[in-house]
Amino acid sequence: MKMEENNKHVQPNSKEEGVQRLNRILSESLIKATDTYKTPPQIIWVDNSSIATLGNFSASTGKAKAKKTFNVSALVAASLANGKVLNYRASLPEGKRKILYVDTEQSRYHCHNVLERILKLAGLPTSIDNENLDFICLREYTPSVRIEVIDYALAQDQSYGLVIIDGIRDLLLDINNAGESVEVINKMMEWSSKYDLHIHCVLHQNKGDNNVRGHIGTEMNNKAETVLVITKSTTNPDISEVKAMHIREKEFKPFAFTVNEEGLPEIVEHTPEKEEGDKQPSRFTYQDLTSEQHNEALTAAFKEKPIKGFDRMVEELTQAYADIGFKRGRSVIIKMLKYLINEQKLIVKRDNHYYFGYTPAEIDLFHEEE
Structure with a gap:
């Protein structure tokens, strides 16, 4: 009985406090024609x-x-x-x-x-x-x-x-x-x-x-x-x-x-890039990228794992090189893949798998486990 009386006593106060709070917010939020405001610095x-x-x-x-x-x-x-x-x-x-x-x-x-x-x-x-x-x-x-x-x-x-x-x-x-x-x-x-x-x-x-x-x-x-x-x-x-x-x-x-x-x-000094959809200049080729830039992109593409399949390899390279600012189409990425395998020796292809950062022994071990 006493608990019910206490609840009855608390509820009106809580409601009154809520009304007071809303009245305060409403008053503070009211914009009047007679108000003056400074321009934000x-x-x-x-x-x-x-x-x-x-x-x-x-x-x-x-x-x-x-x-x-x-x-x-x-x-x-x-x-x-x-x-x-x-x-x-x-x-x-x-x-x-x-x-x-x-x-x-x-x-x-x-x-x-x-x-x-x-x-x-x-x-x-x-x-x-x-x-x-x-x-x-x-x-x-x-x-x-x-x-x-x-x-x-x-x-x-x-x-x-x-x-x-x-x-x-x-x-x-x-x-x-x-x-x-x-x-x-x-x-x-x-x-x-x-x-x-x-x-x-x-x-x-x-x-x-x-x-x-x-x-x-x-x-x-x-x-x-x-x-x-x-x-x-x-x-x-x-x-x-x-x-x-x-x-x-x-x-x-x-x-x-x-x-x-x-x-x-x-x-x-730099000429701003054209918007997406406009033809971009192609003076800068994958051969102009530094070894650090290639390593950054390849590390992101491989994520410390071999990549299986040619199409997936091209997709991962396309995204990773775009992320470092070298955004190119599929045909250029395919040529670059051959360049990275045959000339730079950064990527090793074995059967249908592609490797980056692996030793020959590690590649052999991977194939044995497969």
Whole structure:
């Protein structure tokens, strides 16, 4: 009897609290004609086109090995220096000069390399911690913990003006879960608005097409202020191109960069690639690829296993070489396969199997087991 009386007492209060909460949200959300709002401060530009404002979020996308993190390093360095790096020009206002860089994918060693690269690009010493740059590695944690840590960090320091999330996919358990995707994008909008900062996210493109991966990619395209796409040049795999996939401001002229001997991105003169469907120049052949580029593509194609069958071999080569920027048709890939077998001796063919990175003894053993 007493329990029932307690429940009766709690329920009205809970309902009243819910009503008060909704009234507060409704009041805060109401836009009036008599209200005045300041134009959101622009903080990052490419040439004279604004790509980032406080209170919004943007993204970079591209296929694997397109040098997305090199591109983001330049964007962060420009913001840290309040100057220009590559074609990015940045100016963070007083009180919003700090940057939070969140990496969800790489090891601490590789995160430290990115941190050093940013400092070098900004013209700052690498032997001293910079008070305006916080770099955190969340690789070993679950998606929910990553979100919780970011939320806590932003609540603790109101001087962040730019937040980088390198690997937004890792804030979800399932990249194709529509509900999860909406929740994460809502978090981006909540953080950017609540703390008056700009968030720039990094997300991969699909291997088979130029679409951003999963439901999270669809939501990002719909809600982001700017989406940059970084692609490897098909005429020179050492060059990466940057252009706007979506932008609210006027579109900027695409630019290109390469990575110099010091491991830093630098601008190069380069004719922008034609859109897919246009005839691409074929000056750059498979014979012009370096041994490192061949090894990178072949490692990805074989995945440390033999490949059975000619057609499958051609399919794997086509995809792997496209991923490093050498996108060619079937006839060229077939010629390259012969070149890799007969001239370069990188691929060994035995019966209907193809091998890469195997010793003759290992190949013999494989055939005995078959």
